[in-house]
Amino acid sequence: MKRTITHLADGRELFYFDLRDDEDRSAADERDLPPRPPASELRYDPLTEEWIAVAGHRQSRTFLPPASECPLCPSTPGHPTEIPASSYDVAVFENRFPSFSAQPGEYEQVGGLSEVRPGVGRCEVVCFTSDHDSSFSALSPEQVELVMEAWIDRTAELSAMPGVEQVFCFENRGPEIGITLAHPHGQIYAYPYVTPRTKLTLGAAERHRERTGGNLFADVLAAEREAKIRVVASNEHWTAFVPAAARWPVEVHLYPHRRVPDLLALEPSERAAFGPLYTEVLRRLDGLFGVPMPYIAAWHQAPVNVGRDLSYAHLELFSIRRAPDKLKYLAGSESAMGAFVNDVLPEHTAHLLRSVITD
Known part of the structure; x- marks a missing residue:
């Protein structure tokens, strides 16, 4: 397995995980992207003793685009995506619309019994394959192992980040579940608390x-x-x-x-x-x-x-x-x-x- 780290145009990290050691991952992200949003707010619910993340910037995230405009497919001439390479095995990158992040922001207390603090953490997207029309069930054993190596790599690195208390790897599949992108992918949340x-x-x-x-x-x-x-x-x-x-x-x-x-x-x-x-x-x-x-x-x-x-x-x-x-x-x-x-x-x-x- 080969692991390559690079950066997207707005500074977010992108990781390639390849089955072959000779893959060239030098393609750069040449898009003009807006600044990254600040971390969400965490608001404490005293009735359930749970933290609720409030991330207003996620309202503007991409929602069920046609396959020709999928941001998780490899980049092609005239259609740059979140993944600059023309093909990939497994790719992981920081979510452009994260529920948690390390970006600084300003937060005000809201009064009442609720405490407010920054939603410090990290959210990443895991693309299981470059094939838009595939699914996890169609992956070969070698490809599943590569996905697992990506999960393991990211769990280790995210667990070592300041403020992270739990790392959660997951996949949402199907419009009935509420996906916003149809490309085969999952996510990783690095929470600043232990989940309920x-x-x-x-x-x-x-x-x-x-x-x-x-x-x-x-x-x-x-x-x-x-x-x-x-x-x-x-x-x-x-x-x-x-x-x-x-x-x-x-x-x-x-x-x-x-x-x-x-x-x-x-x-x-x-x-x-x-x-x-x-x-x-x-x-x-x-x-x-x-x-x-x-x-x-x-x-x-x-x-x-x-x-x-x-x-x-x-x-x-x-x-x-x-x-x-x-x-x-x-x-x-x-x-x-x-x-x-x-x-x-x-x-x-x-x-x-x-x-x-x-x-």
Whole structure:
């Protein structure tokens, strides 16, 4: 693998990850770009004890352009994009419209019980392939490994940045999910706090350890592998299963068999084994209803400074599609109360996914 770092016209960093060592990445970004926006505001919600990012500049971000104007495709004569090269394997760059950044700004207190502070952190875009019409499920095992190397590289570097408390790699896929760009890509958020979901699960893991002496995530995996009924697919190093208490109509979790706090701790054999299983699961999702499955793929990694002995790196994959022509909307119970009601039996979802022919 070859890693090359360069800069875009407004000073943002761009990283190329290539399978070949002889790729030329000297093409420069010659666009005339506006100044980078300041970091967002973080406002504290005393009712939930959570930080809310307010990033008004994101209202002007690019929204579902035609393929001929895609900013994630390689640059061509007359159409410069975020990636100056004429082709690439994997490219990662700082988001032009970030939720968090290190750019200085001015912030005023808003009164009441809410505290305001800068949304210091970083947001990056990960382009999985230069092929606009492809998808993660169509990537070769070598390309998936390269994407994973990019995730690992960026997790390590972002975790070392001042003020960063958690690094989150994820992919949003499909207009139903709310994507703004159709090109196969994901994102990485470097948060200046530990996210609410992670706090919740680590709290549960700590209480589980106090009661049993075991690791909660490892015990969940072991129980699912023993029950078998919700296992969708597995190999020597990974198991994919529908959780017994799935919130979403289609939800699959992928765990390595060995507990690691983050992607950096995976052995080469574990990294190599991830791609074939994950792309199989994605093809099963696409084959479930005969239409491309909208989904969110979320890597859960240990925070930078806390809970690392409790964490268990894993991927959670879920979709809002509950039937070929029906979506799961987060209405009153889910949105207002955070109380999920799943319309589909998890065991039935697992059975349907196992029944999909992927070859």
